[in-house]
Amino acid sequence: MERAVDDKTILDKFVEDFVKIVERHVRYIICSGFVSIAHGRSRGTEDIDMIIEDISLGNFILLHEDLVREGFVCVQSENPKLIYGDYLKSGASVRYVIDEEGFFPPEMEIKIAKDELDREQIDSRKKFEMTGLDVYFSSIEGNIAFKEELLKSKKDLEDAKHLRLIYQDKLKENEIDRIKEKIRRLRLNER
């Protein structure tokens, strides 16, 4: 499926540039809103959600330095040890933007995989030809399950509906149900 390079949006280019660097250091997935947007959902966003595998401090420093060398900056801190200890390993996310004066959108919001659900999503990551992007996404079934079972805002339910219509003959409903059950067990019980 060939699509002209000029068709790529600002978000597409930002994500492709970013993941090219991350992939050198750690496995990742792009999940949530940008999955739907990359599949044509006509709505905006200023942050892209990324989950990375658990990573050692040493490897994270290498990743951070690589990102900085390639023109990205972390909004929370310039210090990779602090980003790692105070944010990522504490379960919080950090945001990287293109390095210029001021922190302007778009932003890449990164979290470390925190449980079996996140790790499972990384293990089943996929590239989707229809998006025209060289990017690993979490599965469509996973995205639908999270949006319908956990997130549930109007926007999230519309994202899920969009993906359901796009992949209507290809979706594994039993897989969506299985992930929803895990969400109830691992995420909703913890609230």
Place this chain on the structure above:
Amino acid sequence: MRDKTHAEQVERWAIFCRENPLEFKKRVKPLIDSQIIIARRFFKNLSKTEEGREILKRLKQK
């Protein structure tokens, strides 16, 4: 307004994307790009004044 016609539009557009996989991105690109361009322009203008920089700082701490 997020009423029935909005839901119908979401559905109509998803079906267009499914049936026109080489076409949809070209159609949606101006909308997605303009949102980022407008936000960047707004933040850049804010960053030109002391008051604006304070607002930016507050926004980033949220």
